[in-house]
Amino acid sequence: MSGAAEELTDVLSAPLSAFLVHLASEKRHSPRTCDSYQRDLQRFGAWLQGRQASAWHDVSGHDVRRYVAWLSREGLGGRSIARHLSAIRRFYQYLLREKQVRDNPALDIRAPKSGRRLPRVADVDQLNHLLDARPDDSLEVRDLCMFEMMYSCGLRLSELSGLDLDSVDARGGEVRVLGKGSKERVLPVGRKALQALSGWLAVRPGLAEESQRALFVSQRGGRLSNRSIQARLGRWGVAKGAEQRLHPHMLRHSFASHLLESSGDLRAVQELLGHADIATTQVYTHLDFQHLARVYDQSHPRARRRNGSDDQQQTPETP
Template sequence: MASTDAHAERIESAGALPEPMQRFLRYMASEKRSAHRTCEHYGRDLQKLSQWCQSQGSDPVALSQSQLRHYVAGLARAGRSGRTIARHLSAIRRFYGFLIREGIVFDNPALDIRPPRDQRPLPSVMDVDQMHHLLEQTPEDPLEVRDLAMMELIYSCGLRLAELVALDQPDLDRDDASVRVTGKGGKARIVPVGRAALVALDRWLEQRALFTGADERAVFVSRHGRRIHRRTVQARLRRWGQLRQADQGLHPHLMRHSFASHLLESSGDLRAVQELLGHSDIATTQIYTHLDFQHLAQVYDSAHPRARRRKDRKTESGTEQG
């Protein structure tokens, strides 16, 4: 208890916060026992709000919803991301919830204010031919046999890095050519495994005995015989790409994105891709339709005769003007 109190006091003294905000931080640290990092973020965010209130001649304990909207708009104009603004609003909501609990105010002006949504960047994907080139390379030692099996499984099944690392031997069903994957929130799904991935897995399972015993459940282990760490997978894939002269840095999520994009490009079945990826909301999967459209647009521009003529006319007009 003493350490949490001291932590709250450090935040208070650093920011010279108004007394109600200091009491709120003590409450979060001592009674709610919030994480130190959470209290630090709340302290900094409330300090920014307090400074803004001073510049506006406003009382931070008696803000209206319109004043808070003005404050949020200022954060957005200053280039703060939607995620950062959402954290600011979370701190303010919690602060006003505390004030209501204490009987100081009766309304929470931040309840109906939503942060601006960040535009999600499109994930990068690897070209099909480049992916095939990387996966058709011959491993040079047992650890590279493992690395190739991991890459084949990620690309064949669209696995997340955490899902790959968590795989146990009973999750593999060789007879059914499938793997049982435990995704986010402990949600399990069955995913088919392609022929190339099955071959690579068989080769690794033959080499696996060099590193560990039969009592180890993990499918993929390190050179020390224990379940492989996420960072090791990332480092090994990056190394594989560098040695094989990949056009872009090779990492697990790039392979998962490539799996989704290539499958959607070939099948057009968004629901199936959603199931295979383990997305609970199809809106998450729809980002790959944008990637697919970009690819189709590139094909159109390079192959359609009318598109070529349009580009040629632009070129010619530019030449004439020059």
Template sequence: MPDSLTEGVVAFLHHLSAERRQSPHTCQGYRRDLTRLMHWACEQSPPIDQWSMLTVADVRRYAATLNREGLSGRSIARALSAIRRFYDYLIRENRARSNPALDVRAPKSGRRLPVAADADQLGHLLDATPDDPLEVRDLAMFELFYSSGLRLSELTGLDLVHLDLPDSEVRVRGKGNRERVLPVGRKAAKALREWLALRPALADAGENALFVSRRGQRLSTRSVQQRLARWGLHHGADQHLHPHMLRHSFASHLLESSGDLRAVQELLGHADIATTQVYTHLDFQHLARVYDNAHPRARRRKGLTSEKGPVPGDSL
């Protein structure tokens, strides 16, 4: 790819990392989206080899290409957002005059609801007895996920100083470098104490990470994902377990019990309550199931069917 394209992207990624203090995960996402755009630009006839050459029509054609390739509306929206932010930077640096992605919108797609585990089954999985020091560590991680609703990156970024067990609190730094203090539940605190008693035998000297690998270093996000999936298989989970499921379960179970959307927003670290409102759909599904099973005009009754099918009112 021509230097005239790559230089702008490299400078933008450095701006995100060094000036905006964006996480490596966020920077990698922008790198992926902009690299895909560069490949597409070079394949055009004639090739687009200057960022100032990209037009609104080009961006619309690019979005249509992504749609034909099978990307979801959400993925296309993310790609367009990356282009818009990239061009905001180019305009600021006098490398472009206008933002060609400003008025281009992605096709709509149905919003996928997060998957939450059943509370009873999750309790059964977390009540399992660990077999070795690494499983003691794993249980402490999973209890903390479910107790405090952490993101995966927040959990792996935790240092010892962030945990305050006497006050049952943990301090995390989330998206946008925003810090929040979260409560730690009784069972999570117990599991963490058991892990902290074993941690010195595994951790390298000078290692500050709360959770370390068998090699004594900070545990990677991929390792946490693999260990949680392994835990689920080993203890008979009927669905694939992953860190986000525990976060979703934390949010949906808390909302079911409290009904306090604003509190759930604060605990999850969402800047916009609209992000948290997805859990109201999960809560409604729970209420609908309760209604279907309990209301006398909603319960399915044996023998009350007609030739055309069930009697009206036999289900929600």
């Protein structure tokens, strides 16, 4: 049973309705937030009702744990279950305030951990194909420069849109960016990105006034917004034949994964990305594990296959 659409008895529905009024009138939550609480708590109430629970004060911590297990069997991930538990805890806080229950049965119950979702990465050949495409007009000259900078330096979207003309030292091959927590870092800029920058700076005066400090400007001459950059990257991908939908963070992920794959220097990649905690950077070690395993199989003297009776039917891959 899904339980979500089942009508609750008055004993269960009346306190729930009062709680939703409390959220809307006293807490000033948006209708969307209230609807979310209603859906999650309605589902919990229907599940309880299917197990002959007569009132909210009959619910125990054991019941909540069984509900969490049921949600997991229904296919919900850790984050979704955590949201359900948060709604239940919040509801019982209200019931405690109203003296309708004696305790909060969900207080010490945690959702199962979700497997960390690995970031999507474009392969090197695809990125080379996209970035080697020739721009058709001045706006595409700008777009190519933006995308080269993102992939060359591993910039966040906000870091790219926040660049000013004086942020880049083309002669020194460096860019100064303001990252999370207003932390500044100086990054090297690759040769291809510097070439694209030179092309953009040659046409930029046709779009921007002399007083405009932003490096990347719109057709009207103002600083380009994050949303516009996202849209232009998607458009570039479609126009230049990308195999997957492109988004700014994919370029940052690709920068990190490709650099780590080539260098193996996790600390350096952490510094370049501006991660405060190396654990955040370690997600990229999972992305290139298959590549590293393949290199190992091809290169290590105790892993390489030798011509012999055991593998006469197989041809070793060329290193």
